[in-house]
Amino acid sequence: MEERLQKVMAHAGVDSRRACEEIIREGRVTVNGEVAHLGLKVNPQEDIILIDGKPLGGTEQKRYLILNKPFGFITTVNDQFGRKDVLDLVSDIPERIYPVGRLDFDSEGLVFLTNDGSLAHKVMHPSFEIPKTYSVVLEGKITMDSVYRLRTGIILEDGRTAPAKVKLLETSNSESRFHLTIHEGRNRQVRRMCSKIGHEVKRLIRVGIGPLELGNLPSGKYRNLTKEEIRLLKQAVDS
Template sequence: MERLQKYMAQCGVGSRRKCEEYIEAGSVKVNGEVVRELGTKIDPETDIVEYQGRVIKQEENKVYILLNKPPKYITTVQDEMDRPKVMDLLTDVQERVFPVGRLDWGTEGLLLLTNDGELAHILTHPSFKVEKEYHALVPGKVDDHQLEQLRTGIMLDDGITHPAKVKRLKTEGKKTWLAISIHEGRNRQVRRMCAAIGHPVIQLKRVRLGGLTGDKLKVGEYKFLTEEEINLLLGKGGYKKEK
């Protein structure tokens, strides 16, 4: 027996956290009945699981795609307003994949897309402490006290942030580039942290996921990752793809 949200993640529906949201919203059926209980267990061999009216099964081929997201693209699979979305950039991907985490409309940089829900869970859950590094251009000069505020934690409307790694990169006239590394995944977190110290973000890009950078990826380009690169992404040497 297996927890429903874990099975859905293994089928490539989304991360475990996202699958829990789908269950609570009433979008999931087991053997024809809507299930909203997160503790529900199923037998993958005999039970029929549907998401939004479609029977789901475990993906045979796991794929891992690193995209250098351009600004002005939204990080969703579908969009009712028909805005440019990151999925539009994946021109030769046959498998059904989903974005891991989210970069907002104006943010550029590294984004992982996959059909491996377990890996997505590892990357997005703060308990695994997978670092994401951002370069943020902000107005004005950021003093040492403000840097220390970011490093020790900023009180936001959804609670205090975990300590971040922060340093000045360079100044451009009356603007400053900061390098900020966090392992949380709150909505617009870096932007809110910088605004809280009086330096709202002008430009933001994500330059590192775990131990993986996309130095050779031009904006809008993507590549398929190897298992070795996935281990580098996680900063550890033992991730095994499920057969």
């Protein structure tokens, strides 16, 4: 799948998209031996992309991690407000890794980090439909009608959501707990879906991305993926 070069570079962790545009303008990027121009579309899986003569992503050892993001951290690599970001929690990793996708400032849980640009692109892009599972705690008691609406699609400002999987865990008059699985990646999607059914989210934790599970990983800690987890993740995006 082709995408604009600056977007591919940003996804690979080179820099922000705006900074990548400047790098392209400076003539420092070649694609298949030709100097690239702004707006060029590339396929990162097929095209040879060099920055200052070095392959995109470099020759670093490929690293694959999951992190349990605490509340109050952002997943944006460059933040104009100077807030704490998840890379602060993996600062001892020598390779230049980057978070794949977003997890809101006020949400917690599983973040996948890697320097494998091709795999990151597939995990993040909605066309590959990699499921993300969230543990949701809502204010108040959720009704079966609301569960049905989540399962069949909620109409948001940016269109109807794809059907979600809902697994109820516990309900009472004061709060409801359930697992919600979606494969889209819209901004604050889970919170907006819950708002549409009349409930405020008290706590939101991402517990799964495809075959990856948060498990009992402590908050603020990370671990390397096993070879089997890497194999299963690559299999999921290539199936």
